Amino acid sequence: MSANTEQDKNEKQKGRVIPGVSKALVTRSLQKFQRLTGVSLVLSAILGAFLLSTDRSLWILAVSHAYGLIAICTVDIFLAAFNFALIRKALLPSLLWAVLTFVLQIGDILTAPEYKMTMLYFASYLFHLWAFDGILSAQVAVAILAYSARSYAKMLGPKKRKKLTYFDMGIKSSRRDFLQIMGAILGLIGLTGILAALDVIYTPTSPSNLGNSQSGSGSSSSSLPPGAIANAKDLQVGSPITFYYPDSTSPNILFKKSDGSLVALSLLCTHVCCETSFSTSSNALICPCHGSIFDANTGAVLRGPAVLPLPSVELNVDASGNIFPIKVKGQSPCL
Numbered sequence: 583m584s585a586n587t588e589q590d591k592n593e594k595q596k597g598r599v600i601p602g603v604s605k606a607l608v609t610r611s612l613q614k615f616q617r618l619t620g621v622s623l624v625l626s627a628i629l630g631a632f633l634l635s636t637d638r639s640l641w642i643l644a645v646s647h648a649y650g651l652i653a654i655c656t657v658d659i660f661l662a663a664f665n666f667a668l669i670r671k672a673l674l675p676s677l678l679w680a681v682l683t684f685v686l687q688i689g690d691i692l693t694a695p696e697y698k699m700t701m702l703y704f705a706s707y708l709f710h711l712w713a714f715d716g717i718l719s720a721q722v723a724v725a726i727l728a729y730s731a732r733s734y735a736k737m738l739g740p741k742k743r744k745k746l747t748y749f750d751m752g753i754k755s756s757r758r759d760f761l762q763i764m765g766a767i768l769g770l771i772g773l774t775g776i777l778a779a780l781d782v783i784y785t786p787t788s789p790s791n792l793g794n795s796q797s798g799s800g801s802s803s804s805s806l807p808p809g810a811i812a813n814a815k816d817l818q819v820g821s822p823i824t825f826y827y828p829d830s831t832s833p834n835i836l837f838k839k840s841d842g843s844l845v846a847l848s849l850l851c852t853h854v855c856c857e858t859s860f861s862t863s864s865n866a867l868i869c870p871c872h873g874s875i876f877d878a879n880t881g882a883v884l885r886g887p888a889v890l891p892l893p894s895v896e897l898n899v900d901a902s903g904n905i906f907p908i909k910v911k912g913q914s915p916c917l
């Protein structure tokens with residue numbers, strides 16, 4: 583084996599530029615891939631900010647997810663800045679971060695039962711959000727680009743150390759700075775965890791007095807027989823009451839109409855299961871998440887994005903006027 587071939591082999595093993603390939607070309611490719619990594623990270627952050635500012639269900643239904651998305655956007659921006667500054671050491675954190683955020687976003691689907699939805703329905707809702715799809719695509723792009731850039735970085739071998747200061751590029755390139763970056767990322771992840779835990783701690787627990795009313799005519803539920811939600815004599819037109827049926831996480835509303843008949847409807851919006859609220863002025867149930875409106879007499883959809891009407895609750899009234907929920911009628915994605 584000639585001396586030259588032996589040297590080439592050693593260079594390859596050290597991860598240096600492949601013989602015949604210009605070092606300048608490899609450097610340009612590395613820089614191009616690293617900038618594209620930064621662009622993809624910025625895109626991911628912009629789409630995350632768009633979701634945070636437009637999807638109210640994040641803030642009403644899943645506050646911990648909103649905090650998580652804020653952390654993802656923040657880290658995206660930090661990593662993008664490091665990639666634009668052509669700090670090679672940002673490539674591995676970018677690659678790992680893209681994989682982690684992709685898994686976390688897909689993992690959101692597993693939390694569907696927490697928000698009273700099946701995983702299948704929640705997955706279909708998420709994948710119909712173009713911004714959500716955009717974030718996933720951007721993170722896949724980050725992973726591919728950062729991996730490719732790392733390949734070019736390896737071809738160039740170890741970077742010659744030049745003592746840089748904050749005045750040279752805004753940040754020092756050293757092991758200590760790398761550790762600072764990782765520390766900041768871990769700190770943000772920890773902060774997200776703390777905020778999520780606080781959200782769980784301070785979220786009011788659902789009432790456990792199943793079947794009994796929670797508001798409305800002012801009648802005392804203690805005088806009602808077990809399972810009754812109200813007495814027809816105590817109900818007044820225009821003053822509905824809420825009750826929980828068939829479980830303590832399923833709110834419903836009971837109306838007495840002017841002809842004396844009773845109507846009970848689920849309060850859970852059939853779009854993504856946010857709780858609707860009754861508007862006396864429009865005699866409708868309005869969803870705060872994406873603005874669906876339902877007719878308070880029938881549960882019919884007056885305005886989307888919900889498509890299905892609100893399920894109703896079949897009632898039984900005994901000789902004393904006590905009202906008992908019997909069963910839920912109608913389709914809903916809410917568990």
Ligand code: FES
Pocket residue numbers: 639851852853854855856869870871872873874886887888
């Ligand atoms: S949850 Fe989207 S409109 Fe109600």
